[in-house]
Structure formats: C-alpha cells, structure tokens
Amino acid sequence: MTLRLPVLPGVGVTLRAFRATDAPLIQEASGDELIPVITSVPATDDHAAALAFIARQHERSRTGEGYSFAIAEQGDRAVGQIGLWPRANPAGSATVGYWIRPTARRRGHAAAALGALVGWAATLPGLSRLELYVEPWNIGSARTAERAGFERHELMPARQLVGGTPRDMVRYSLVLSWLTTSRPPR
C-alpha cells in the first residue's frame, strides 16, 4: 500500500518529501556521533551514499513502511528528518523518530517539526496513539517530546541496541484523541 506524503506547515518549518538537493544535510548528519548509529543515515559523507539514503526514504512511502519527512526551515533548506512509522502490533499505534543537523540545533526546529507531525497524525484514520523512545541522558529529545504533549513513562532497561550495545530507553506516548478532548480520569 503506497502512502501519500503530504506537505505539512509548522511554526518556522515545513515537513516535505526529501529531494536530491538535500544531500548536503545527509552528508553533515553522517558526521554526528549519534545520528548514523540510531538511523539509516550512512556513516560516510559520500554524496552517492547520501542520494541512496534519500531514495530509500521515497521507497518507505512506496512500500507502506512509513512516512519519512525532511524538515525544512524558512528558505526551504533541509535541517533534519522526522518519521512516523505505523506499527502492526498494537494496531492503531505508530512510533516517531527525529533528528536535526548539528549546525541547526537549539532553534526550535525539532519542537516545531514534532508539533506539526502530531497535529497531522491526529487526522489520520485508524491511528490513536504515538510512541517514542529516548535515552535517559538525551534531555533535548525528552524536552522536544514533552513540548509536543508526549507523556513520560517507564525506563525500559536494555530496550534497544544502539551501535550494537543494549541501551536503556524511556518510553513516551501521546494519545491523539486527548489533543482535542479532555483526558479521562485514571
């Protein structure tokens, strides 16, 4: 099932499909200590490898694997990536991941991109819940999630292999209907 990737406006950012001209973004991200370890961004700044990464993102919507957006700042320069990955189990949920190029951090881009993604996700039929996983030391990612309305849950020991090493993760979730209705009491 092919997924249609929309263009999503946010505060100071636009989420859109990747383009070949975004290769310099991928080349810069390849030099980050974390991004190539937690994503499929190549660990080399080779231009052909960056173009292959971009082609893989288009493939993900073609095959129905998920939505991979480039985050563009004003002027359309790509500053990062944000993805929404629907999960078969449990049905109705999807995981979210994001990164911003090192030279464009601390300007609100991740928060704006996640806000735009969440607003759009709430309109997708059949999707009720978003999840994301953050390493306990990653304050920037935790703050980004909390600003978008995600709730912090448990610490999951050794939940995920990062660079071949099992790493603890904090689970965050957001129930999309709670964006528009009051949250039921527990």
Ligand SMILES: CC(C)(COP(=O)(O)OP(=O)(O)OC[C@H]1O[C@@H](n2cnc3c(N)ncnc32)[C@H](O)[C@@H]1OP(=O)(O)O)[C@@H](O)C(=O)NCCC(=O)NCCS
């Ligand atoms: C985490 C990351 C996406 C944040 O992107 P960003 O565009 O710099 O974040 P923003 O400018 O939108 O900031 C969002 C919030 O996080 C805070 N923040 C961002 N980086 C921070 C840092 N290094 N230390 C402390 N707080 C930080 C901001 O102050 C802001 O919080 P506030 O609303 O309370 O002021 C970016 O640092 C990154 O790409 N890191 C590497 C990849 C990664 O960790 N991805 C997430 C994996 S779960």
